[in-house]
Amino acid sequence: MTLSRISPHIEDGSLWMTAEAYEILGAICAALAENGAESRLIVTCRYLKADTLPPHRLHLESLAGMSSSDIDKICFPLDKEVRQQLKTQRIIHIADGNPRLLKWLLEVIQQPGIAADELLNRLEATEQKFRENILAQTLLDALEPEEQKFLARLSVFHLPVTVEIINAISPSTSFLQKLVSLSLVESATTHPTQPANYRVTTILEPLLENLLSEKEWLKTRQKAVREVYQVWWEETNKFCADDKAIEIIRLGLLAEQWEIAIRVGDIVAVDWDNNSRFLEALELCQQILTVVLDYRILGSIARAKYNLGLVEDALANYQQALDLCPTVDLKEKSIILSNMAWLIAQQGDTKTAVSYWQESLEIDERIGNFPGKGATLNNMAEVIARQGNIEQALYFWQESLKIIEHIGEFKDKATILNNMANAIVNQGDIEQGISLLDKSLNINKSVGNILGQAENLANIGCVAGKTGDISRQIELNLQAIELFAQVKAYGQMATVLRYIGIIDKSNGLVYLAQAIWLTLRIQAPLGDTIELIRALYDAVLQGDELEALLGTTAILFCKHQSEGYPQLEELQEHSFKMILGAAGVQGIDTQEAFDTWVVQQRLNDPEYFLPRLNQRLEEIVEDAWLFDRSQVSLGD
Incomplete structure (x- = not known):
C-alpha cells in the first residue's frame, strides 16, 4: 500500500502532521499489525522530520531523483516525436529528477499546436507554478542568513555530492540535516554501504541568486570544480561516469577554470567520437567553444563534424586548431596535421595531404608517439591504394599493424x-x-x-x-x-544508399532519393555529390521535372565549392550537361529560350527549387525511410 502526497496534510507554518491525517495513518498501521499479513506500507511526503512525528515504527528514508531508466519509463508511452523533444534535455532539466513534476510537464508537451519556443516558455511557466506550490520561498524566508548562504553555496552542484566535497566550499556543514528535513536539500544513497549524497534541487536556483555576490558565487564555483575534478577525475584516473564529467565541465566553464573544462571536455568528446556518439560530441564541443576558444576542442569538434558529413566545416575547424596550437604541444599538432591530411585527401588534393602526413610522421618520430604514427601510416596507405599503388599501401598497412598490435x-x-x-x-x-x-x-x-x-x-x-x-x-x-x-553517420549512409540505389532495380529510386535528401543536409565531397545527383537524374523518366531540379542543384553545389577544388571544372561541366539535357527534352534549343525557361521554371531561385526538390524526393520515398528524418537537422 502506498500513501502519496501527505504534504498537503502538514499544518500551515509547521512541519507537524494534522490530527486527522495522523489518525488515518495510525488506523492503517494498526490494521496491518493486527492482520499479521506480509503487507507493506509506504508513505511519501515532501516535508517530513523524525521529531515531528508522533511515536511510530516507520523507517524514514530519503530518495534520490529519478535515474535515466526511470525517466525512460515515464517517457516511453509518449509519441515518438515527443520523446525526441525530451532528448533536448531542457524538459528533463526543468523536471530535475522529480517524477510528479515530469508527468505534469508532459501534459503540457502533448497539447496540440504548440510551437517549439512557445512550448519551452509554457514549460518554464509551469515550473514557476510548481515552485509556488511547494512553498519554497516561504521555507527559504524562515532560514537564518547563514543557512541561506550555505544552501546557495551547495546549489552550485547539480549532482549529489558527499559531505567531504561540501566541506571544500563551506567551513561548516552543521545546517545540512535541518535543510534535508525541510526538503530543501535532497539526501540519498544508492548502496547500503555508500555515504549519503546531497544536492539542492535546481528548481530553487532562481530563488537563491541574490543570496551571494558575484564574487562569492565565482569563488564558490572555483572551489567546487577544483574539488570534484580532484575526487571524480584525478583520483579515478579519468574513469568517472559521463554525468560527473559533464558536471566538471559545466562548473569549470562557470568558474572560469578553463583548463579543467577543456582537459575533461577534450577527453570526453574524443571518447564519444570513438564510440560513434558524434552528435553528442559535437554538442559538447559547441557548449565549450561558446565560452572559450581552444585548439584541442576545435580539433575534437572537427572530428565530430567530419563523421556527421560536415566536411568543409571540419576542415575549417582543423585549420583554426592548427593556427592556435602552441609550438610546445607537438603531439596535438601531429594529430591535427594527420586529420587535416585525411580530409584534404578525401577532396582529391593528394599532394597537399601527403605533405601534411609527412610533417605529422616527423613529429611522431621525434616525440615517440607510436599510436599517432600507426594512425597516420594507415591513412596514407588508404590514399596510396586508391592511386593504384597497392604494394606500397600494403607495406604501410603492415607497418601500421605492427605498431597497433604492439600497443594493443x-x-x-x-x-x-x-x-x-x-x-x-x-x-x-x-x-x-x-x-x-x-x-x-x-x-x-x-x-x-x-x-x-x-x-x-x-x-x-x-x-x-x-x-x-x-x-x-x-x-x-x-x-x-x-x-x-x-x-x-549520415555521410557513410548516403554513400551506401547510392550504391544500392544504382544496383536495386525495384527500389533504386527510393534509395537514391533518400541519399540526395541526406546530401542536401550534410556536407559530402563534391565529386560524390555530383555522382549521386547524376545517378538519380539517369534513373527518372525523361522529361520529368526532377531532371531540371537535379541539374540546377548540381550547379549550385559547384558554385559553393572553393575555386581550388580538384576537378571542379569537370564537375561543373557534368552539372551543366544535366540542366542542358533537361532543357533539350523540353525543346529548348537556343540560349535565349534557355534563359527564359530557367526564369519561368524558377531554376535561378534556390529558395524555390531546393524546397521543391525536397518535396519531390519525399514523394518518391513516401513511408519507406530507412532512418529517422527528425534526427537530421545539421544542415537545415
Whole structure:
C-alpha cells in the first residue's frame, strides 16, 4: 500500500502532521499489525522530520531523483516525436529528477499546436507554478542568513555530492540535516554501504541568486570544480561516469577554470567520437567553444563534424586548431596535421595531404608517439591504394599493424584490417579479402564499435556484389545503413544508399532519393555529390521535372565549392550537361529560350527549387525511410 502526497496534510507554518491525517495513518498501521499479513506500507511526503512525528515504527528514508531508466519509463508511452523533444534535455532539466513534476510537464508537451519556443516558455511557466506550490520561498524566508548562504553555496552542484566535497566550499556543514528535513536539500544513497549524497534541487536556483555576490558565487564555483575534478577525475584516473564529467565541465566553464573544462571536455568528446556518439560530441564541443576558444576542442569538434558529413566545416575547424596550437604541444599538432591530411585527401588534393602526413610522421618520430604514427601510416596507405599503388599501401598497412598490435589498440587494428581487405579485394583476391573483413567485423563486435561494424557490412556487401550476389549485397548494405543510422553517420549512409540505389532495380529510386535528401543536409565531397545527383537524374523518366531540379542543384553545389577544388571544372561541366539535357527534352534549343525557361521554371531561385526538390524526393520515398528524418537537422 502506498500513501502519496501527505504534504498537503502538514499544518500551515509547521512541519507537524494534522490530527486527522495522523489518525488515518495510525488506523492503517494498526490494521496491518493486527492482520499479521506480509503487507507493506509506504508513505511519501515532501516535508517530513523524525521529531515531528508522533511515536511510530516507520523507517524514514530519503530518495534520490529519478535515474535515466526511470525517466525512460515515464517517457516511453509518449509519441515518438515527443520523446525526441525530451532528448533536448531542457524538459528533463526543468523536471530535475522529480517524477510528479515530469508527468505534469508532459501534459503540457502533448497539447496540440504548440510551437517549439512557445512550448519551452509554457514549460518554464509551469515550473514557476510548481515552485509556488511547494512553498519554497516561504521555507527559504524562515532560514537564518547563514543557512541561506550555505544552501546557495551547495546549489552550485547539480549532482549529489558527499559531505567531504561540501566541506571544500563551506567551513561548516552543521545546517545540512535541518535543510534535508525541510526538503530543501535532497539526501540519498544508492548502496547500503555508500555515504549519503546531497544536492539542492535546481528548481530553487532562481530563488537563491541574490543570496551571494558575484564574487562569492565565482569563488564558490572555483572551489567546487577544483574539488570534484580532484575526487571524480584525478583520483579515478579519468574513469568517472559521463554525468560527473559533464558536471566538471559545466562548473569549470562557470568558474572560469578553463583548463579543467577543456582537459575533461577534450577527453570526453574524443571518447564519444570513438564510440560513434558524434552528435553528442559535437554538442559538447559547441557548449565549450561558446565560452572559450581552444585548439584541442576545435580539433575534437572537427572530428565530430567530419563523421556527421560536415566536411568543409571540419576542415575549417582543423585549420583554426592548427593556427592556435602552441609550438610546445607537438603531439596535438601531429594529430591535427594527420586529420587535416585525411580530409584534404578525401577532396582529391593528394599532394597537399601527403605533405601534411609527412610533417605529422616527423613529429611522431621525434616525440615517440607510436599510436599517432600507426594512425597516420594507415591513412596514407588508404590514399596510396586508391592511386593504384597497392604494394606500397600494403607495406604501410603492415607497418601500421605492427605498431597497433604492439600497443594493443584493437579498434584501430579492425580499421586497418578493413582497409587492407578492400585493397586486396580490388586486386582480385576475394577469399583473402573476406577473411580480413570477417576478422575486422569480429573485433568491432567485441569492442562495441557500431560504426566499424557498419563499414564492415557495407564492404562485405560490395564483395558479394563483385561475385554477382546482388541480393546478398543489398541485404548487407541495408544492415549497414541501419547501423549507420544508429550512430548518425549520415555521410557513410548516403554513400551506401547510392550504391544500392544504382544496383536495386525495384527500389533504386527510393534509395537514391533518400541519399540526395541526406546530401542536401550534410556536407559530402563534391565529386560524390555530383555522382549521386547524376545517378538519380539517369534513373527518372525523361522529361520529368526532377531532371531540371537535379541539374540546377548540381550547379549550385559547384558554385559553393572553393575555386581550388580538384576537378571542379569537370564537375561543373557534368552539372551543366544535366540542366542542358533537361532543357533539350523540353525543346529548348537556343540560349535565349534557355534563359527564359530557367526564369519561368524558377531554376535561378534556390529558395524555390531546393524546397521543391525536397518535396519531390519525399514523394518518391513516401513511408519507406530507412532512418529517422527528425534526427537530421545539421544542415537545415
